[in-house]
Amino acid sequence: MSDTNTIIASSEGRKRRSWTFTIGAIIVGLHLAIGLMTLVWTPYDPAALSGGRLEAVSFLHLAGTDRLGRDLFSLIMTGSRIALTVGTGAIVIGGLIGMTIGLLAAFASKTLDDVLAAGLDILIAFPTLLLAMLIVAASDGASLQTAIVAIGVANSAIVARLTRILTKRVLAMDYITASRISGTSWIGVIRIHILPNIWPTLLVNLALQFGLAVIAEASLSYLGLGAPPPNASWGRLLQEAQATVYTAPIGAIAPGIALVSLVIGINLLADGLRDLADPTRRSRR
């Protein structure tokens, strides 16, 4: 009886998760499509003055205009591209650095492992945004690239710590010993056993980090440390709309919705991804 209940409950759980995956994929897909579209077409040139100052929402300007008279909808569309670019870049950098350090720590001697683990803990205790600000300040000046590198490096500590823990857990398993006994080299063990086993958890974490990277980029841009003009980052749009938030609230609401919808979409996608990558959670065939 209780078995039947568990099976029903878990199949409902799977259904719910695949549902979240679909919604997440649709939202992220929409942002991706819009981002790609801005490469060839936007309703107006996002940098040009296409209307009066602070125009209200109309069919001509779907999200009104900003205080200079630029079309906000076109700016927000371009913002999708920037958010996705920074998110992807940060995840690639954070993932590569983080996984390398994490694997290194898991295989290192006890002393080196302790040093690396302590270093990671300190990095993680350091606020991501503050770290990113430091990196931006230390480089030649704010640009899209510095934002990507800064957020990526800040993310890498979290990825490294997770990789280290997951790898150590897999290394303690009998099948690693069995594989070693049958003559697999350490490189082979990493390729055949460790990466496939840590990948599902790591993938979900990377997806969540993607969402955090999008928020971090908006925060950096809001502070003026992100992509400089004419890049229309959502964070900068929010900052520019701040002065006129009572007279033209749409200027803050529209980029806000764009930012929140992308982050929620990514989180839903992350939730659903885990089940696709892990066969033990997939329905039995």
Add this chain to the structure above:
Amino acid sequence: MTPLLDIHGLSIRTGEKSLVTDLSFSLSPGERLGLIGESGSGKSLTALAAIGLLPDALKASGSVRLDGRQVIGARDRDLVPLRGTAAAVVFQEPLTALDPLMKIGRQVGEAVKRRATRDRGATDKASITRKVRALLDQVALPDPDRIINAWPHEISGGQRQRAAIAMALACKPKLLIADEPTTALDVTTQAEILALLARLVSERDMALLFISHDLPVVAGAVDRLVVMQHGHIVETGLVGDVFNQPNHPYTQSLVAAARAFDDALEIAE
């Protein structure tokens, strides 16, 4: 005949604590030896030391020669070719002995491929699959087509252990180390796995190092016994001799316990 596995004066320590002290025994090709003792007596550590896979925190001293090569103090890289060809291991817990994220067929296939690469044999997909199927047949797994495409969590504990044995066999080892291979299984499955191991060892003319805490289980599977307690060898001898005339008090208590269990069965009948 030179012994396949020759352990002489092996000691294993962690920090100040001695886990295995001055252990010596040897194993000839084709011989079946049982290593018996209670939990924590150092049986499994001895097996790991035999193939040079002790955790870094443990220090081994003495001499372990596997297939004529010194294992203790050897570099890991030098041991890789020795492993698998000289010895393979079947573990106690079949669930953790298989990678949960790899289908059984591929898992056995990896071991087959490694051995084929070493022998410079064919490593194309078709011949690997053929060999995997033959191995699954040999360990008497039913419905090999289904098992090849099954994930480890989709088959039973006994079937998992058979798959693990197939992986060990794929290496074509001269010595099979079975580390409590039946402890996690129910009694009927246990008997089947024991019969399977006995058949495979004689068919393939492998040596067997059988590790267990269960005297009756070991007695049926091996010719000679080494009894360990607290990291020391307390008694060695042929199975019949040890059973009929146990010298050491620990062995006597093991035999008495086994007899008491038999008697209880007879009374129950």
